[in-house]
Amino acid sequence: MATTHPNVLSEIDVHGQKRSMEAVTESTIELVTQEGKNKQLGFWLFIAAESVLFASFFAVYLALRHSIPNGPKPQELFELPLVFAATAILLTSSFTSVMAVMNMRQLKSGAMKGWLVLTWLLGFSFLVLEIYEFNHYVHMGHTFTSSAFGTAFYSLVGFHGAHVVFGLLWLMALLIRNARREITPYTAPKVYTFSLYWHFVDLVWVFIFTIVYLMGKVG
Amino acid sequence: MATVAVRAESERKKKSMLWDYLTTVDHKKIAHLYFWTGLFYFLVGGLEALLMRTQLAFPLNTFLTGKAYNEVLTMHGTTMIFLVAMPLLFAFMNAVVPLMIGARDLAFPYVNALSYWLYFFGALIMHIGFLTGDAPQGGWTGYMPLALSEYSGFGMSYYAMGLQLSGLGTLLTGINFVATIVNLRAPGMTYMRMPLFVWTSLVASILIMFAFPPLTAGLFLMIYDQLFGGQVFNVTGGGNVILWQHLFWIFGHPEVYIVALPAFGIFSEVIPTFSKKRLFGYSAMVIATALIAFFGFMVWVHHMFTVGLGPLANGIFAAATVIIAVPTGIKIFNWLATMWGGRLHFSAAMYWALGFIATFVMGGVTGVMMALPPADYQYQDTYFIVAHFHYTLIGATVFAIFSATYYWWPKMFGRLLNETLGKIHFWFFFIGFHMTFFIQHLLGLWGMQRRIFTYLPGQGFELPNLISTMGAYMMGIGVIVLGINIVLSFRKKPDASPDPWDGRTLEWATKAPVPEYNFARLPLIRGIDALWLEKMAGHKEMPVIEDYHDIHMPNSTILPFMMSLTLAIAALGFIWKEEFNHSFLYMGIGGIVLTLLVMFFRSVIDDEGYHIHKEEIKREEMKGVGV
Numbered sequence: 001m002a003t004t005h006p007n008v009l010s011e012i013d014v015h016g017q018k019r020s021m022e023a024v025t026e027s028t029i030e031l032v033t034q035e036g037k038n039k040q041l042g043f044w045l046f047i048a049a050e051s052v053l054f055a056s057f058f059a060v061y062l063a064l065r066h067s068i069p070n071g072p073k074p075q076e077l078f079e080l081p082l083v084f085a086a087t088a089i090l091l092t093s094s095f096t097s098v099m100a101v102m103n104m105r106q107l108k109s110g111a112m113k114g115w116l117v118l119t120w121l122l123g124f125s126f127l128v129l130e131i132y133e134f135n136h137y138v139h140m141g142h143t144f145t146s147s148a149f150g151t152a153f154y155s156l157v158g159f160h161g162a163h164v165v166f167g168l169l170w171l172m173a174l175l176i177r178n179a180r181r182e183i184t185p186y187t188a189p190k191v192y193t194f195s196l197y198w199h200f201v202d203l204v205w206v207f208i209f210t211i212v213y214l215m216g217k218v219g
Numbered sequence: 220m221a222t223v224a225v226r227a228e229s230e231r232k233k234k235s236m237l238w239d240y241l242t243t244v245d246h247k248k249i250a251h252l253y254f255w256t257g258l259f260y261f262l263v264g265g266l267e268a269l270l271m272r273t274q275l276a277f278p279l280n281t282f283l284t285g286k287a288y289n290e291v292l293t294m295h296g297t298t299m300i301f302l303v304a305m306p307l308l309f310a311f312m313n314a315v316v317p318l319m320i321g322a323r324d325l326a327f328p329y330v331n332a333l334s335y336w337l338y339f340f341g342a343l344i345m346h347i348g349f350l351t352g353d354a355p356q357g358g359w360t361g362y363m364p365l366a367l368s369e370y371s372g373f374g375m376s377y378y379a380m381g382l383q384l385s386g387l388g389t390l391l392t393g394i395n396f397v398a399t400i401v402n403l404r405a406p407g408m409t410y411m412r413m414p415l416f417v418w419t420s421l422v423a424s425i426l427i428m429f430a431f432p433p434l435t436a437g438l439f440l441m442i443y444d445q446l447f448g449g450q451v452f453n454v455t456g457g458g459n460v461i462l463w464q465h466l467f468w469i470f471g472h473p474e475v476y477i478v479a480l481p482a483f484g485i486f487s488e489v490i491p492t493f494s495k496k497r498l499f500g501y502s503a504m505v506i507a508t509a510l511i512a513f514f515g516f517m518v519w520v521h522h523m524f525t526v527g528l529g530p531l532a533n534g535i536f537a538a539a540t541v542i543i544a545v546p547t548g549i550k551i552f553n554w555l556a557t558m559w560g561g562r563l564h565f566s567a568a569m570y571w572a573l574g575f576i577a578t579f580v581m582g583g584v585t586g587v588m589m590a591l592p593p594a595d596y597q598y599q600d601t602y603f604i605v606a607h608f609h610y611t612l613i614g615a616t617v618f619a620i621f622s623a624t625y626y627w628w629p630k631m632f633g634r635l636l637n638e639t640l641g642k643i644h645f646w647f648f649f650i651g652f653h654m655t656f657f658i659q660h661l662l663g664l665w666g667m668q669r670r671i672f673t674y675l676p677g678q679g680f681e682l683p684n685l686i687s688t689m690g691a692y693m694m695g696i697g698v699i700v701l702g703i704n705i706v707l708s709f710r711k712k713p714d715a716s717p718d719p720w721d722g723r724t725l726e727w728a729t730k731a732p733v734p735e736y737n738f739a740r741l742p743l744i745r746g747i748d749a750l751w752l753e754k755m756a757g758h759k760e761m762p763v764i765e766d767y768h769d770i771h772m773p774n775s776t777i778l779p780f781m782m783s784l785t786l787a788i789a790a791l792g793f794i795w796k797e798e799f800n801h802s803f804l805y806m807g808i809g810g811i812v813l814t815l816l817v818m819f820f821r822s823v824i825d826d827e828g829y830h831i832h833k834e835e836i837k838r839e840e841m842k843g844v845g846v
Contacts, residue, residue, distance in 0.1 A: 067457030
């Protein structure tokens with residue numbers, strides 16, 4: 001190796017490539033700072049771990065979905081129109097959160113907040129539908145404690161619902177804290193990680209819709 | 220941003236030591252917290268082991284029986300795995316991984332503090348059962364339906380809640396280290412130039428990310444069944460008890476590698492340093508590490524061979540299990556080849572490395588024996604299994620922790636441990652270990668069952684059990700010698716040189732004590748064993764890539780402590796609502812609300828850290844010498 005050392009400051013090989021200035025200017029506002037980059041990677045890793053968590057609950061549900069010593073069966077319970085409406089609402093909220101991030105990247109603070117409020121309202125509507133649905137099931141005798149199927153169902157769908165609740169609280173906190181703050185490299189990663197989270201929650205719902213509701217209807 | 224304050228040294232050092240450690244987000248101080256807490260629980264777990272061995276010293280002994288024995292047995296296993304092995308490895312990962320890759324801290328210093336405090340309170344919850352009269356007693360594996368409250372009281376709820384908290388902390392640590400190692404390597408520190416300890420920490424962190432969530436799911440279901448009327452493991456409600464075994468071992472087997480791989484990493488640092496040779500087969504070591512992790516997810520059923528999943532399932536998992544012996548064997552031969560022809564220096568750290576190779580090979584061989592299902596039917600639930608996993612977990616993890624203690628003590632605490640006492644510690648512990656556990660292989664083959672608090676006379680178990688107990692006490696003496704060594708080291712001045720072992724990797728290029736920003740100027744890495752390369756090229760210090768400048772530091776904060784405390788309050792509330800009085804439910808809900816409130820504060824208050832002024836850094840740097 002070359003020994004031209006005593007304290008080189010220039011000619012830096014960054015991981016085998018010369019550091020290019022374009023790469024720095026190209027990045028969007030949430031990735032300007034090192035903290036922003038860390039947050040992006042860290043949150044993707046968190047999503048990876050959460051995927052395994054949900055996969056475990058899906059596996060438990062699939063193993064126990066026919067274990068119904070008492071209480072109604074999935075075919076009698078699920079009403080697809082209601083669930084379909086919930087699905088449409090949640091997927092739309094994913095779209096509105098994308099719009100929020102795109103406006104954030106163009107530094108349009110007002111539009112970003114508008115889309116975020118819309119996202120919150122859609123998420124809240126989903127939650128209302130889910131509470132109505134759970135309440136309906138409980139009246140039909142399908143409860144958390146009625147059977148292994150019941151526990152597995154509420155563990156999986158309820159865990160997703162808890163993620164929606166947490167997402168709504170998170171978004172509310174973001175809207176409150178950023179009400180008088182501009183879009184900066186410090187605030188932008190917060191909005192960006194929220195939108196990652198929200199997409200993930202929506203994606204999980206797509207699987208729940210398929211595996212719990214559609215498969216439940218088929219039997 | 221313009222709002223970031225500059226804070227002078229005088230202003231930063233006003234805090235009392237207690238407040239400093241409660242609020243710190245510095246990886247070096249968090250390493251201290253992990254080390255002392257882990258060491259404390261090591262003593263607790265060791266004491267529990269001695270209690271059990273005392274009971275088993277004689278047939279039909281009545282020293283510790285029934286429920287009390289079950290509690291001690293359960294807590295020994297749980298403590299040693301979750302509260303000792305992992306936290307002590309995290310202590311060393313925290314202490315040196317950022318230094319080894321040339322980073323100023325972890326990617327998420329705040330989350331790092333949160334991880335520690337979650338572990339701290341999780342451990343506390345697990346032990347609170349001893350005070351309320353219902354400690355965990357269903358075995359560290361929590362098998363169903365034994366772990367349900369009908370059979371084990373509410374002890375296992377403390378186990379489940381405590382593990383849930385400390386498990387969350389562990390998951391966050393895993394994410395933190397992956398993000399750190401991927402994002403914060405110094406210029407030139409390519410993946411294939413990273414020290415092996417960094418590699419094994421990275422792979423173990425990835426294992427944590429994918430192995431802990433199944434445990435989290437399983438623990439949630441356990442909590443539901445115990446405290447909220449869930450039916451997942453209740454057969455009358457349609458539940459299935461085998462589900463728990465799957466969820467637990469999908470986590471449990473990768474867990475073995477989570478505590479073994481960083482241990483391998485430690486030996487891969489210690490052996491080259493004291494052989495004065497580059498690690499033999501660096502790339503083979505990296506690939507072997509990755510392969511072990513990959514196969515580690517495909518072998519969990521070998522813990523369940525006797526459940527009756529059928530010959531096909533057993534056969535596939537047996538084959539996958541046997542394959543793991545190949546990368547592990549590659550590692551053993553590479554360590555041997557590293558020493559071959561090297562200039563060996565037998566320091567205390569090196570003693571443990573040598574002891575490890577001999578011991579761990581024996582644990583590996585019994586592992587391959589048990590990987591064969593027909594033979595496993597003979598070994599299942601006997602002392603043969605107990606002997607095997609102590610050979611691997613003590614032989615690899617505990618020996619590595621001791622090795623790392625002697626090796627990195629000067630970097631962590633600025634003092635050297637006494638080498639002679641270190642070797643006395645080694646011989647007591649090493650001989651005691653083999654006395655305790657070698658004979659247990661034979662006891663198992665002769666038919667002595669594990670997890671049972673006594674045995675009858677006249678079966679030939681008396682003498683071997685007595686030998687085993689005597690060995691356990693010898694290990695205890697070894698640990699006392701370590702304690703004396705630690706106390707003596709703190710009576711000395713912190714005067715260790717920054718590089719006492721003539722080290723090869725970047726952590727030895729930092730000053731002693733390591734300043735809070737680690738590197739005044741980030742180094743340029745020009746190859747494997749970065750520091751050694753510069754030494755061989757005749758340079759006194761690492762090349763740098765930047766001039767002195769203000770360094771951005773994260774603020775210390777009490778919020779991680781508060782967040783963990785409030786979660787612990789919630790956990791206890793939910794347990795006590797079933798154990799004592801239903802109105803404790805409000806305590807549980809209140810705890811959750813308080814946790815969310817703390818998170819809200821964390822989100823709403825801007826926390827952009829502060830700067831240390833470059834003049835101050837320059838002044839600090841001029842005080843000592845670099846290498």
